[in-house]
Amino acid sequence: MFTLRESTITSVPPAQLAAWRAFLEAHAHTTEILSRELKAEEDLPLSWYDVLVHLNEADDHQLRMQELADRILLSKSGLTRLIDRMEREGLVLRSACPSDRRGTYAELTPHGLETLRRSAPTHLRGVRDHFASLLTEEEAEVLESALDRIAAAAREAAQGSR
Amino acid sequence: MFTLRESTITSVPPAQLAAWRAFLEAHAHTTEILSRELKAEEDLPLSWYDVLVHLNEADDHQLRMQELADRILLSKSGLTRLIDRMEREGLVLRSACPSDRRGTYAELTPHGLETLRRSAPTHLRGVRDHFASLLTEEEAEVLESALDRIAAAAREAAQGSR
DNA sequence: CAGTAAACATTGCAGAGACAATCAATCTTC
DNA sequence: GAAGATTGATTGTCTCTGCAATGTTTACTG
Numbered sequence: 001m002f003t004l005r006e007s008t009i010t011s012v013p014p015a016q017l018a019a020w021r022a023f024l025e026a027h028a029h030t031t032e033i034l035s036r037e038l039k040a041e042e043d044l045p046l047s048w049y050d051v052l053v054h055l056n057e058a059d060d061h062q063l064r065m066q067e068l069a070d071r072i073l074l075s076k077s078g079l080t081r082l083i084d085r086m087e088r089e090g091l092v093l094r095s096a097c098p099s100d101r102r103g104t105y106a107e108l109t110p111h112g113l114e115t116l117r118r119s120a121p122t123h124l125r126g127v128r129d130h131f132a133s134l135l136t137e138e139e140a141e142v143l144e145s146a147l148d149r150i151a152a153a154a155r156e157a158a159q160g161s162r
Numbered sequence: 163m164f165t166l167r168e169s170t171i172t173s174v175p176p177a178q179l180a181a182w183r184a185f186l187e188a189h190a191h192t193t194e195i196l197s198r199e200l201k202a203e204e205d206l207p208l209s210w211y212d213v214l215v216h217l218n219e220a221d222d223h224q225l226r227m228q229e230l231a232d233r234i235l236l237s238k239s240g241l242t243r244l245i246d247r248m249e250r251e252g253l254v255l256r257s258a259c260p261s262d263r264r265g266t267y268a269e270l271t272p273h274g275l276e277t278l279r280r281s282a283p284t285h286l287r288g289v290r291d292h293f294a295s296l297l298t299e300e301e302a303e304v305l306e307s308a309l310d311r312i313a314a315a316a317r318e319a320a321q322g323s324r
Numbered sequence: 325c326a327g328t329a330a331a332c333a334t335t336g337c338a339g340a341g342a343c344a345a346t347c348a349a350t351c352t353t354c
Numbered sequence: 355g356a357a358g359a360t361t362g363a364t365t366g367t368c369t370c371t372g373c374a375a376t377g378t379t380t381a382c383t384g
Contacts, residue, residue, distance in 0.1 A: 029316030
């Protein structure tokens with residue numbers, strides 16, 4: 001009889017499984033805290049901050065909706081609504097893409113830039129206090145390279161199923 | 163003049179900031195993929211799987227609502243609705259706590275246990291393929307200890323604000 | 325160059341979660 | 355041991371998100 005317990009077939013080594021669980025816990029807790037702090041101190045949702053950061057890093061402070069959705073890891077429709085809300089508050093604006101009339105740019109406004117500059121210290125302090133300062137230099141390097149590898153693999157795998 | 167740029171005051175070292183970004187990316191992509199795979203192959207939401215795992219690990223296959231909510235990192239009301247849905251499908255059931263009549267247990271049913279056993283290989287394979295197999299033994303150990311530390315600190319910090 | 329296919333963004337809809345208010349039971353304290 | 359505070363869970367309501375369908379524009383193909 002070829003009786004094997006399922007757990008034998010698809011097991012994950014204990015150290016790796018523990019790493020996976022720690023990964024989930026750490027993410028849930030840290031993002032929760034950073035989100036609360038940003039909301040409490042700057043009245044800014046973390047998702048808005050994320051949009052501001054990515055637009056600020058882009059050429060001309062603008063990005064195509066599709067591209068921005070990919071970068072902040074949100075669905076297209078999710079981004080449409082998010083930009084709706086932020087546009088209502090004057091943090092971003094939509095502009096037509098001249099070369100492709102289907103396309104739309106989301107663009108940072110001066111008010112959006114100012115909001116980002118005002119909020120960044122709060123967020124960066126949070127990242128430092130709740131994440132960066134708890135890592136040694138060596139650990140940070142290991143995390144970065146290992147997690148980059150994982151993110152890259154996942155991005156490719158996701159591409160296939162989309 | 164004591165003019166310091168804000169970024170000087172609250173900066174995060176590049177290696178740590180890169181680690182933070184890789185952390186966010188890796189989490190978003192891997193959970194997305196695992197969730198899709200579990201949904202596609204077992205028609206089970208990841209949040210349901212998570213409940214099944216934690217109940218399975220608990221004594222008598224049951225946990226107080228509060229305790230379960232803490233473990234799966236969900237709000238109390240969120241868990242109430244989640245257990246509603248799972249109870250409707252017969253995967254769990256509610257039972258009264260004998261010692262405290264305010265309390266409610268969520269308890270694994272045989273069908274729930276069977277569903278867990280059926281789904282576990284899919285999930286574990288996903289964790290292995292998209293996470294564990296991409297780490298060396300040393301990396302896994304570093305991740306576990308570093309992320310445990312971060313999770314523990316965040317848990318304490320969150321406790322204060324609740 | 326006509327006709328189909330693909331890409332971009334938005335909209336309708338429904339699922340899922342958080343917060344605050346509520347109800348019931350237990351604990352505290354005088 | 356009664357009044358008030360606290361705890362456990364649920365419910366009402368609102369926000370956010372994803373999926374599928376839609377309208378519009380562009381790209382491909384015979």
